[in-house]
Amino acid sequence: MTFSNSNFPDKEGFYGEYGGKFVPETLMYALEELENTYNKLKDNKDFIDEFYKDLSHFVGRPSPLYFAQRLTDHYKSGSIWLKREDLNHTGAHKINNTVGQILLAKYMGKKRIIAETGAGQHGVATATVAARLGLECHIYMGAEDVRRQSLNVYRIKLLGANVHPVDSGSATLKDALNEALRDWVTNVEDTYYIIGSVTGPHPYPMIVRDFNSVVGKEVIEQSKDLFGKMPDAVVACVGGGSNAMGIFHPFIDIKETRLIGVEAGGEGVSTGEHAAPLNDGTPGVLHGARSYLMQDESGQVKDTKSVSAGLDYPGVGPEHSWLKDIGRAEYVAVSDDDALKAFHEVTELEGIMPALETAHAFAYLEPLMKELDSSANVVVNVSGRGDKDINTVAEIDGIEF
């Protein structure tokens, strides 16, 4: 078995005109080392077996494809299926990637693990796999996200990792990534950087995609079993784009399935106060890759706004930019208000409390189910569970504990 069925990226790490390796020279050898290691291991039976063994016994895969009866009733049309990544160990899709990358770190003999995190889910997933192997772990997190995702900050600390709040810039995910890259430049020889999304320089977007592709592969099999054909649409939220890429990628050649990525619309795309580069950005270079980016006319990266820390990022993975340009995937945006409404709705109707990131994907069902045929099967990628967001939601609802 191999991980990937795609010809992209090309040898230089490009998806069409997006991607690449735009990093300070000091990191070039580390990216090469990582690429060589991954290319060697990805077809190695022992490595693949170890990865899938960890996915089943440590993560708890496969995750169910669950029929959402009351949500389906609510929309009075089609059938809504939930891919339950929220049931994974640590509560989100992020663990698929960290379980894979920590194996690469182990094979490479790295002793020190670093990562950036926005919502804290990737920080938790990284601290978890580092704890399991007894490796030193440092997590960079924007000071604003430390505040709004305090539960996850504490989880990361309990797992024995160090949390470094980042004050620079907008003190969110983008700045955490900057700081993690600076750490890597400084400690490159003994340090493995586990990037948390399909972002950053090549080969990261490819590696993170491949490890998350297990999600889409399972959906293909489960769809056959449960409703006997391919879904009409797959919907996923897009921050950096890893949960979306993971579920989209195995579907790229299955043309009857629409792929819909939902970005964070913040106060509304027309207000400019959002985190939706695929809806309202232009191509630019940030964090080592060329991709759609929220930037001003001088090429400065704009501050973003989203109620969801995990989507609050001005860039997006390069493969999404490519899928947008070739028209294979559609990218829409959902406002904070609509996402919050969906958060409550799904919690009450299904007994499943989604992460605020995931709530964006759910919110898009409202227009989508109206548009689709009444026989349509729609899969929503439930990228994570919402416990981490309880403080944010309570604050918005004016509730004090």
Add this chain to the structure above:
Amino acid sequence: MNRLTSKLQNLKENKKKALVAYLVAGDPDLDTTLDLMHLFVDSGVDVIEIGVPFTDPIAEGPTIQKAHDRALKNNISLKMILELVDKFRETNTETPIVLMGYLNTFISHIDLVQSIGENSADSILVVDVPGELNLQTYGITNPNINTISLISPTTKDDRVESIAKNSTGFIYYVTLRGVTGSSNLNIEEIKNNIQKIQQYSDAPTMAGFGIKSVEDASTLAACSDGIVIGSSIVEMIADESKTKEFGRIGEYLREMKTAIS
């Protein structure tokens, strides 16, 4: 001939080492940057490196990051920086100027980059484009400017050659693993690596990142064609941004100049 190329050739022929000094355009404001550029020259600086501010300068340590932030509060753009260089050139047509920044700010202003004239900036250093990539691919082409590539302690031998060939201005040897302003120079390693670079290329090799003391300056100048000083100057600019009493910077640069002579 390009102003930077001829300056460095001239120094080499006279067995002198180059003193390259860095500041961020618009920190604390553009008028002060212009004054500082002249102060640099009066204090013995051979080449001025102007940092083009960017929101996400991933190769910079805290000192220079903060300078970028301060400059961005003044909405400094590449256009304003080229106007600043024009003003500088009204009274100084000798001192070469290098623009150092990140790819996104340059590709957002390709028209400006391509229209740089002979009497303006002389070279561009893009921190986040690996040396063997050709900046021309990104539209950064102009007969009046040459380009500078970085080589670091982690660059493998097979890449040193191709990078050295691509660098038309000078080769910037990054003296440490880390961001600007870090410390812990490994002098032996630096010496060996610069020797290796010089086997592959005749282009001048400057050493920079982490150079603060006169001792470092003189040791590193002895094994290179010159040194680049950044963070310690930027820190002094920050300290005196209210008083604008920059006498200490002049003194410091003169000490450095003596140390490398």
